[in-house]
Amino acid sequence: xxxxxxxxxxxxxxxxxxxxxxxxxxxxxxxxxxxxxxxxxxxxxxxxxxxxxxxxxxxxxxxxxxxxxxxxxxxxxxxxxxxxxxxxxxxxxxxxxxxxxxxxxxxxxxxxxxxxxxxxxxxxxxxxxxxxxxxxxxxxxxxxxxxxxxxxxxxxxxxxxxxxxxxxxxxxxxxxxxxxxxxxxxxxxxxxxxxxxxxxxxxxxxxxxxxxxxxxxxxxxxxxxxxxxxxxxxxxxxxxxxxxxxxxxxxxxxxxxxxxxxxxxxxxxxxxxxxxxxxxxxxxxxxxxxxxxxxxxxxxxxxxxxxxxxxxxxxxxxxxxxxxxxxxxxxxxxxxxxxxxxxxxxxxxxxxxxxxxxxxxxxxxxxxxxxxxxxxxxxxxxxxxxxxxxxxxxxxxxxxxxxxxxxxxxxxxxxxxxxxxxxxxxxxxxxxxxxxxxxxxxxxxxxxxxxxxxxxxxxxxxxxxxxxxxxxxxxxxxxxxxxxxxxxxxxxxxxxxxxxxxxxxxxxxxxxxxxxxxxxxxxxxxxxxxxxxxxxxxxxxxxxxxxxxxxxxxxxxxxxxxxxxxxxxxxxxxxxxxxxxxxxxxxxxxxxxxxxxxxxxxxxxxxxxxxxxxxx
Amino acid sequence: xxxxxxxxxxxxxxxxxxxxxxxxxxxxxxxxxxxxxxxxxxxxxxxxxxxxxxxxxxxxxxxxxxxxxxxxxxxxxxxxxxxxxxxxxxxxxxxxxxxxxxxxxxxxxxxxxxxxxxxxxxxxxxxxxxxxxxxxxxxxxxxxxxxxxxxxxxxxxxxxxxxxxxxxxxxxxxxxxxxxxxxxxxxxxxxxxxxxxxxxxxxxxxxxxxxxxxxxxxxxxxxxxxxxxxxxxxxxxxxxxxxxxxxxxxxxxxxxxxxxxxxxxxxxxxxxxxxxxxxxxxxxxxxxxxxxxxxxxxxxxxxxxxxxxxxxxxxxxxxxxxxxxxxxxxxxxxxxxxxxxxxxxx
Numbered sequence: 001x002x003x004x005x006x007x008x009x010x011x012x013x014x015x016x017x018x019x020x021x022x023x024x025x026x027x028x029x030x031x032x033x034x035x036x037x038x039x040x041x042x043x044x045x046x047x048x049x050x051x052x053x054x055x056x057x058x059x060x061x062x063x064x065x066x067x068x069x070x071x072x073x074x075x076x077x078x079x080x081x082x083x084x085x086x087x088x089x090x091x092x093x094x095x096x097x098x099x100x101x102x103x104x105x106x107x108x109x110x111x112x113x114x115x116x117x118x119x120x121x122x123x124x125x126x127x128x129x130x131x132x133x134x135x136x137x138x139x140x141x142x143x144x145x146x147x148x149x150x151x152x153x154x155x156x157x158x159x160x161x162x163x164x165x166x167x168x169x170x171x172x173x174x175x176x177x178x179x180x181x182x183x184x185x186x187x188x189x190x191x192x193x194x195x196x197x198x199x200x201x202x203x204x205x206x207x208x209x210x211x212x213x214x215x216x217x218x219x220x221x222x223x224x225x226x227x228x229x230x231x232x233x234x235x236x237x238x239x240x241x242x243x244x245x246x247x248x249x250x251x252x253x254x255x256x257x258x259x260x261x262x263x264x265x266x267x268x269x270x271x272x273x274x275x276x277x278x279x280x281x282x283x284x285x286x287x288x289x290x291x292x293x294x295x296x297x298x299x300x301x302x303x304x305x306x307x308x309x310x311x312x313x314x315x316x317x318x319x320x321x322x323x324x325x326x327x328x329x330x331x332x333x334x335x336x337x338x339x340x341x342x343x344x345x346x347x348x349x350x351x352x353x354x355x356x357x358x359x360x361x362x363x364x365x366x367x368x369x370x371x372x373x374x375x376x377x378x379x380x381x382x383x384x385x386x387x388x389x390x391x392x393x394x395x396x397x398x399x400x401x402x403x404x405x406x407x408x409x410x411x412x413x414x415x416x417x418x419x420x421x422x423x424x425x426x427x428x429x430x431x432x433x434x435x436x437x438x439x440x441x442x443x444x445x446x447x448x449x450x451x452x453x454x455x456x457x458x459x460x461x462x463x464x465x466x467x468x469x470x471x472x473x474x475x476x477x478x479x480x481x482x483x484x485x486x487x488x489x490x491x492x493x494x495x496x497x498x499x500x501x502x503x504x505x506x507x508x509x510x511x512x513x514x515x516x517x518x519x520x521x522x523x524x525x526x527x528x529x530x531x532x533x534x535x536x537x538x539x540x541x542x543x544x545x546x547x548x549x550x551x552x553x554x555x556x557x558x559x560x561x562x563x564x565x566x567x568x569x570x571x572x573x574x575x576x577x578x579x580x581x582x583x584x585x586x587x588x589x590x591x592x593x594x595x596x597x598x599x600x601x602x603x604x605x606x607x608x609x610x611x612x613x614x615x616x
Numbered sequence: 617x618x619x620x621x622x623x624x625x626x627x628x629x630x631x632x633x634x635x636x637x638x639x640x641x642x643x644x645x646x647x648x649x650x651x652x653x654x655x656x657x658x659x660x661x662x663x664x665x666x667x668x669x670x671x672x673x674x675x676x677x678x679x680x681x682x683x684x685x686x687x688x689x690x691x692x693x694x695x696x697x698x699x700x701x702x703x704x705x706x707x708x709x710x711x712x713x714x715x716x717x718x719x720x721x722x723x724x725x726x727x728x729x730x731x732x733x734x735x736x737x738x739x740x741x742x743x744x745x746x747x748x749x750x751x752x753x754x755x756x757x758x759x760x761x762x763x764x765x766x767x768x769x770x771x772x773x774x775x776x777x778x779x780x781x782x783x784x785x786x787x788x789x790x791x792x793x794x795x796x797x798x799x800x801x802x803x804x805x806x807x808x809x810x811x812x813x814x815x816x817x818x819x820x821x822x823x824x825x826x827x828x829x830x831x832x833x834x835x836x837x838x839x840x841x842x843x844x845x846x847x848x849x850x851x852x853x854x855x856x857x858x859x860x861x862x863x864x865x866x867x868x869x870x871x872x873x874x875x876x877x878x879x880x881x882x883x884x885x886x887x888x889x890x891x892x893x894x895x896x897x898x899x900x901x902x903x904x905x906x907x908x909x910x911x912x913x914x915x916x917x918x919x920x921x922x923x924x925x926x927x928x929x930x931x932x933x934x935x936x937x938x939x940x941x942x943x944x945x946x947x948x949x950x951x952x953x954x955x956x957x958x959x960x961x962x
Contacts, residue, residue, distance in 0.1 A: 203685065206686055206722055206724075206725055253661075253687065253690065253709070254687050254689050254690065254706075254709040254711065255727070256689070256709050256710045256711040256725075256727040256730075257690070257708065257709050257710060258710060258731070258732075297750070297751075298750065301750070301756075302755075303750065303753060303755050303756035303759075304755065305753060342753060342754065461929075463929055464910070464911050464927055464929070464930065465911075468911065468913075468927075519931070551659065551660065552931060552932045552933065552953070553929065553931040553932040554932035554933055556932065556933055559660070599659070599660050599661075600660070600661065600687060
């Protein structure tokens with residue numbers, strides 16, 4: 001019992017910045033879905049957000065990451081399309097990885113973070129820096145990992161969370177874990193919806209009427225089922241399956257605009273085999289991923305445009321322990337995507353690749369990683385990708401990390417095949433990256449400082465061409481560099497537990513021709529949070545500062561999105577009915593800040609949320 | 617009591633001040649005697665820039681300067697005038713902003729009955745505005761036949777009725793109670809609408825890719841620049857709808873814009889401007905000027921000048937260039953995003 005409490009407490013209070021430090025929780029056997037994330041990340045910075053942190057944030061991934069990481073978001077209004085910039089890169093240069101599989105859209109290359117609900121995963125990890133050797137296209141600025149880890153011990157646990165908040169925002173999330181030492185199953189369901197009709201602070205129409213967010217309704221449903229079976233001590237089979245549908249209107253900028261609607265969804269199935277034969281390890285993955293969208297330019301009609309892709313991904317990862325200190329993984333993968341739709345006909349793309357990863361631990365203090373990968377495809381000329389890293393623990397106090405890598409982002413279906421304008425002769429975007437990490441650990445404080453420098457080549461840009469038809473070309477070269485600081489502190493005073501986290505990112509992302517900052521990349525971003533708990537009560541505070549961004553490529557000082565500061569507070573009380581019966585209340589945008597994350601798309605003022613979490 | 621007194625004083629002072637201002641220089645507003653550049657906008661709103669004829673005064677965003685936070689709307693397409701009012705069509709927002717053409721103060725918004733409005737003309741207190749409505753796709757087969765003209769009562773600034781066109785519609789001119797309409801993407805006809813009867817007359821087949829249209833002395837001059845074929849000026853005599861053509865040589869393929877000024881036809885191909893007499897029967901291949909710009913997006917000839925707008929990349933402010941009639945550059949102006957037209961305010 002005490003062990004369990006301690007375990008829960010650790011989860012609640014910890015915001016683990018660094019994987020390497022998470023060894024303290026090794027109570028029960030948990031099979032992680034993405035072994036390479038842990039294995040090959042010693043020389044980079046990984047921030048892991050556990051489910052207790054996920055549950056304190058608003059349901060959609062944008063809020064979770066916006067308030068807890070250095071990633072910058074731009075949202076087309078609350079709950080609408082949300083894209084990222086990580087380390088000053090573009091929205092398709094952050095890869096989202098689901099249980100080890102890259103799930104960025106084949107059509108537009110990016111992920112919309114408002115279509116994903118954080119509670120569908122056991123953990124969400126944010127890895128800063130390049131990762132194309134392992135994760136493929138788009139892993140330039142960094143990667144976001146959505147993981148479902150399967151545990152093998154006797155349990156039958158249910159979690160039910162119900163949220164109700166302003167603007168009819170309703171969240172329902174149910175998760176069950178059933179497992180013993182041989183079997184493990186996880187079934188989850190989530191539904192998040194809102195009429196999203198919030199008032200725009202201090203904004204009135206020319207007739208003097210209060211302006212509000214029209215046509216902003218959204219409804220996101222996700223179902224997942226994951227299972228693992230240990231055939232024997234050497235062989236394990238795992239299955240992950242997920243289905244999601246996002247039905248969303250698109251919020252109006254001007255009241256008279258035609259109301260449109262965007263429906264998108266995915267279906268992902270992944271089968272994984274793990275074989276552990278001592279020195280020799282094998283992992284085989286087959287995934288089938290289906291994504292689709294329908295766009296209704298006028299949602300009063302039935303006319304829509306659509307696009308669909310179906311991808312088959314197979315990945316064979318053979319690991320061999322050469323010496324006690326040296327492990328080698330050889331990775332072969334094959335990827336076949338078929339895409340079709342109203343805008344790009346019917347096209348098939350096949351990509352194969354071969355790669356080698358080497359990990360060498362000279363000692364417990366000094367760890368080295370090396371990776372190299374080459375792709376083979378008819379579609380484009382692919383660069384040789386590599387990653388080279390080292391981590392040295394000088395003392396208990398100080399850990400030094402160094403990483404060099406070459407990464408890329410391939411052209412999307414839209415870029416290649418869009419009718420009219422698609423350009424089949426595009427090169428991938430590619431980057432060289434160097435980063436240094438300093439991790440200081442002192443008693444209850446951990447401080448991470450990363451410095452990075454990135455040279456990104458051949459950025460894809462759509463430009464107006466002959467006869468006014470827009471077409472993508474490899475155009476810009478960008479240098480991004482900056483610093484990230486992550487601070488984490490926790491302390492126990494008797495029955496009182498206190499913790500605090502903070503992050504700061506300073507980012508320069510400069511077009512090499514114009515010497516201008518990329519638009520929609522802030523120079524500064526700060527997040528902070530503090531939490532306090534005593535017995536059954538816990539309270540927390542979150543803070544976000546987003547520096548101003550330019551909205552134009554020419555850095556016109558009149559065309560910017562102003563900086564903004566948003567704070568949230570929350571409190572919850574556990575009635576200790578069932579295993580846990582928690583009632584919570586949150587005030588979001590506590591100080592009623594009038595802000596926009598994109599021009600003419602105001603975000604809501606002060607609003608409220610209540611939640612009830614049951615565990616049984 | 618005191619407060620209301622103060623207000624009264626303030627009010628009378630301001631009245632007095634504004635009266636005396638009027639007495640001093642009899643100006644209708646700061647945007648008199650100049651020209652507007654309409655900027656389409658892209659991710660952000662459309663905007664309107666103003667320059668005085670002598671270029672001494674310039675305002676980059678006249679609408680915001682006059683109306684603060686009010687939003688003009690997306691994809692600003694066209695401005696038309698009536699009396700002392702200007703009507704700014706924002707196609708992407710289905711709205712027409714009615715402003716005083718000299719102060720740019722917002723008077724009203726016409727915000728019903730419009731669906732992707734494009735261009736407008738005025739006749740006898742009513743505006744006739746082409747609406748592209750929906751666009752054709754495999755599951756929207758009516759997209760090319762649902763365009764219409766919105767008839768707007770300018771006394772009340774309200775939509776009154778529509779005239780269905782059963783075709784696609786874009787640019788529009790009015791002459792002698794008739795509307796003449798071209799559309800470059802899906803039409804090879806000049807549509808003719810009788811205003812009094814509110815009905816389509818027999819259209820004139822002119823060929824595909826017909827865009828800019830000008831009327832001069834009873835004849836319509838229409839420029840068409842079909843892809844992969846020869847460009848043409850199509851002349852339609854209004855009295856009998858007879859058609860004659862000036863076919864351009866291949867070197868002028870992809871002609872862009874046409875304007876008529878002082879009995880001369882000015883037209884563009886690529887970034888070059890050419891001119892011929894209105895009575896000419898052959899094209900000139902000797903440019904008056906070749907501008908150094910990305911993609912020519914707006915064009916006009918007026919007040920002894922040639923006006924060119926560079927589309928830019930739609931991610932930053934772009935430029936307008938003003939040349940003399942003989943082709944020497946007079947002025948370069950940094951305007952808004954995607955400048956697409958010039959409108960003269962004399």
